[in-house]
Amino acid sequence: MSNSRPKKRMINHIILRSENQPTQDLTTPQSQPVNIIPSQADNDQELIKLWLHGKSKHTQRYYKKDIERFVQFTHKSLKQIILKDLQDFADHIDQLDLVDGSKRRILSSVKSLFAFAHKLGYLPFDVSRPLILPCPKDTLAERILTHKQVKSIIDAENHPRNKLILKTLFISGIRVSELCSLKWKDLQERSDGGQMTVYGKGKKTRTVLIPDPLWTELMDYRGTSPDEFYIFRGRNRTNQMHSTTVLRIVRKAAHKAGLKVNPSPHWLRHAHASIACEKAPLHVVQQSLGHASIQTTSHYLHVKPNDCSSKYLEI
Numbered sequence: 001m002s003n004s005r006p007k008k009r010m011i012n013h014i015i016l017r018s019e020n021q022p023t024q025d026l027t028t029p030q031s032q033p034v035n036i037i038p039s040q041a042d043n044d045q046e047l048i049k050l051w052l053h054g055k056s057k058h059t060q061r062y063y064k065k066d067i068e069r070f071v072q073f074t075h076k077s078l079k080q081i082i083l084k085d086l087q088d089f090a091d092h093i094d095q096l097d098l099v100d101g102s103k104r105r106i107l108s109s110v111k112s113l114f115a116f117a118h119k120l121g122y123l124p125f126d127v128s129r130p131l132i133l134p135c136p137k138d139t140l141a142e143r144i145l146t147h148k149q150v151k152s153i154i155d156a157e158n159h160p161r162n163k164l165i166l167k168t169l170f171i172s173g174i175r176v177s178e179l180c181s182l183k184w185k186d187l188q189e190r191s192d193g194g195q196m197t198v199y200g201k202g203k204k205t206r207t208v209l210i211p212d213p214l215w216t217e218l219m220d221y222r223g224t225s226p227d228e229f230y231i232f233r234g235r236n237r238t239n240q241m242h243s244t245t246v247l248r249i250v251r252k253a254a255h256k257a258g259l260k261v262n263p264s265p266h267w268l269r270h271a272h273a274s275i276a277c278e279k280a281p282l283h284v285v286q287q288s289l290g291h292a293s294i295q296t297t298s299h300y301l302h303v304k305p306n307d308c309s310s311k312y313l314e315i
Contacts, residue, residue: 039121039122040120040121040122041120041122043077044071044077044078047078047113047116047117047120047122048064048067048113050116050120051063051112051113051116051117052064056201056203058177062105062109063109063112063113066105066106066109066110067109067110067113069106070089070106070110073088073089073092074089078113078114078117078122078123079122079123081114081127082127083127083128083130083131086110086127086128086131087131089107089110090107090131090134093106093107094134099136100134100136100137101136101139103134103136104133104134104135104136107131107133107134108133110128110131111128111129111131111133114126114127114128114129115128115129138303140270140299140300140303141303141304143263143266143267143270144267144270144271144274144300144303144304145263145267145268145270145271146271147271147275149257149259149271150170150268150271152257152258152259153166153250153253153254153257153259153263154166154167154170154253155257156253156254156256156257157249157252157253157256160221161221161232162249162253164217164218164221165179165232165246165249166249166250166253166268167214167217168214168218169246169250169265169268169269170268170271170272171210171211171214171272172196172208172210172214172272173208173268173269173272173273173276173288173289174196174198174200174208174269175200175201175265175266175269176243176246176247176264176265176266177200177201177243178198178199178200179232179246179265180230180232180240180241180242180243180246181199181230181240182196182198182230182231182232183227183228183229183230183231184222184225184226184227184228184229184231185227185228186198186231187210187218187231189215190209192211192212193209193210193211193212193213193214193215194209194210194215194218195207195208195209195210196208196210198290200290201290202292204290206287206288206290208288209288218231232246243265246265247264247265250263250264250265250267250268251263251264269289270300272289273285273289273297273300274300274303274304276288277297277298277300277301277304278304282294282297282298282301285297285300
């Protein structure tokens, strides 16, 4: 009798434990837990906003224009697009009167959006991945000014402010957007001139040295301007100068110098890079210009080679 009670308690304990366990169908395999990914966007407009977030205003403006062009051509939502739609759009772009670089940028924008949509789970797969981008002719060599040409442009400008703008663009190698956003507080004095803190492309900060002659001219131009003032200001004297104003200054000076081209401010950056690559270590030029990859900087060596097999041939 005494031995039967412990056995009965053990049986009851087993029964109670089994009643607390969930019922399982032993005839079917156990399903694995499913990770449900929340939806990131309910429609194409929301997805495009997420895609554009964090990009510069300049980039956003071009990306919006490129995607609007694509939507107007297809008249479909992104989830309805097939590869043939993308290929038809690429053929359409190829027939337009656009430079090759613009055609590639438009298609790159579309591919970027589809890749982002797939990565976010908005699309089951990236339908744009097989789309081949055109390889435009490399025209960088056509947009590189010689040292003599740069000097002629600067010498042709008589306005002190405009001449200083041209010198700053060439000697520092900064982009026009970086020039326009510079404030006096971004400049710091050094024993051998000065330096400028540049907040540039990709929201990256870098420091560019300013040689003594240019530093002296900048300080003379500053006068009593406070730190918070833009160095090169617009008409109302409080806002920064617009990039289109700088473009007009560069082209007007080039016209006065008798050049047969219409350079943009970026041509002075190209000139800085090509001349500096001949004299300075490549990594130094890369850091000064703010290139993400040294391959971008080395491109200037390829467009102005120091040696070529053609030099060794005669007729």
